[in-house]
Amino acid sequence: MHPKEFHTRFLLLDSPEELSGADAALLASARQAIGMSYSPYSRFKVGAAARMVSGALVQGSNQENASYPAGICAERTLLSVAATLYPGEPIDTLAITYQGEGSSDVPITPCGICRQSLSEFQARTGKPMRLILRGATGPIWVFEDAGALLPLAFGAGDL
């Protein structure tokens, strides 16, 4: 028997002032994308913004549906837009933020299915993507590789 362990490392920032100007602008863009959320059922609005390696910006927001499983998260909306507008181009950094009906002072992380989609997007474009996570206020979490959120990910090589 050989016990194995995973360790996840991320940066904890106290305020946007600790981000680079480009990262702060990306987080602001994600915040702005909340306004495009269609979330009449959960009233939980999520906004995302990505900076492609070329510097182009892409936004996404959650889009719900009366048939609940037909809804799609902000992250996967964004990945679809990015892959359509910039086929094959890696994402350098992805910022995700949200606004529920209550306070939003703690970062949220992508759901399980989005972690899977982020993992495959990284694999197919050949570059790890940074994640910047924040609520409306409060601390910021920065992951240097979205893959850190899904150890032992299932991927194309497993088929």
Ligand SMILES: [Zn+2]
């Ligand atoms: Zn999700």
